[in-house]
Amino acid sequence: MITVGLLGCGNIGHVIAKSQENFKITAVYDVVFERAEAFGREFGASPYSDFSEFLKEPTDIVVEAASVAAATSHAESILLAGKDLVIMSVGALADISFREELIQTAREMKKKIHIPSGAIMGLDNIRVGQISSIDKFVLRTTKNPKSLSREAEEKTCIFTGKAYDCVHQYPKNTNVAESLSIACGRDVDVELWMDPNEDRNMHEIFFEGEFGEAYIRVRNVPSPDNPATSYLAALSILSLLKNLDNPLVIGA
Ligand SMILES: NC(=O)C1=CN([C@@H]2O[C@H](COP(=O)(O)OP(=O)(O)OC[C@H]3O[C@@H](n4cnc5c(N)ncnc54)[C@H](O)[C@@H]3O)[C@@H](O)[C@H]2O)C=CC1
Ligand SMILES: O=C([O-])CC(=O)C(=O)O
Structure with missing residues (x-):
């Protein structure tokens, strides 16, 4: 079972939490702590108000489904904590030097940064x-x-x-x-x-x-x-997580 830390308990977070199959969301963090608490009660995950405490939870991967600001602030520390990372707020990677630093950190930590297909195909x-x-x-x-x-x-x-x-x-x-x-x-x-x-x-x-x-x-x-977010975007995280430990890799 893959253990997931969820950064951002909004629309996408709720969609993926309702379809946990080969993964379990065990820790959640949201800038609005009440959202993390409510999410934790509904889905049986530990809510955190302190991001460094959230990172201490032994999760395999953190799914960022929050905002460009959240991805910018937290991506590096997630990788340094030894966790793989799924970034939904991909706009954070538009800053090329930030993106290259993150890739370098991931390489050093032997971790992956996943960009899901999100709201598109192909x-x-x-x-x-x-x-x-x-x-x-x-x-x-x-x-x-x-x-x-x-x-x-x-x-x-x-x-x-x-x-x-x-x-x-x-x-x-x-x-x-x-x-x-x-x-x-x-x-x-x-x-x-x-x-x-x-x-x-x-x-x-x-x-x-x-x-x-x-x-x-x-x-x-x-x-x-x-409505700014397509339902497909949440489904694409689900298919990414579902295939994460599958030896058969589909697509380019
Ligand atoms: N890559 C893609 O194709 C797509 C990306 N997205 C992006 O995914 C992200 C999540 O989308 P939704 O779930 O629909 O958004 P949402 O607005 O429903 O939920 C976001 C949650 O993250 C929390 N949050 C925001 N900033 C935060 C921060 N700095 N630290 C901690 N928590 C924070 C909010 O309080 C909220 O609970 C957005 O950035 C959206 O733009 C959405 C659709 C497609
Ligand atoms: O690209 C985005 O941020 C969101 C988007 O257009 C969609 O979900 O259709």
Whole structure:
């Protein structure tokens, strides 16, 4: 049984806690301690208000499902505590020197940093961008204004530019852009749209290069408790944890 420490007892944390099969969440931490306490009562995990005490719990892996700020503050100490790490708030890795330091720490500690596929499909083969030339890479994300905590009467483009800048302006909505950038090894182009007639979180990927061309479109059901987050994102952590100790490795 894999033991999991959970950083962030929100929407994603609750979805994964309801499907514990080959893993058990034994320790939880949240900046709002009452959330960790309530979560601990519901799912039988120990709640912590002190992050260093949370790290002393003998867990195999910590799942960060909190915020870019949480991932930035705590990722290094999680690895130094000898635990593998799943990062959901991938926007934290947009800072290249921070990302390289983390990778170096993971290497020294012989630990892994996992970036789940999150709210998209196809992240595995997008890694061909690291070994083969890419001519075009655009992510077009379209969400209902409610998912962006905004209002709009008509379909409106609110950002065009590089993933790095988008992640800084919309950290709760564009972790996908950073996951794609890391996977394919370049700062991808991003368009962010809000559309009052769209009830899904839609991500379209336009990808062209030496390999040929690909178009991937996912129309995700938003999480009822946090419409900015697609339900698929929580499922992707579950499939990652389910396959962690599987000798058969599927995907690139
Ligand atoms: N990589 C991807 O494809 C995706 C990433 N995400 C990201 O996953 C993260 C979690 O998403 P949800 O569960 O929907 O969010 P949520 O807002 O429902 O829950 C986050 C929880 O973390 C806690 N938290 C926030 N900052 C914290 C900190 N500094 N220290 C400790 N606890 C903290 C909050 O109090 C809350 O209980 C978000 O950063 C979101 O942007 C979401 C969807 C897709
Ligand atoms: O990328 C993100 O941060 C979240 C997102 O768009 C989604 O869940 O669809």
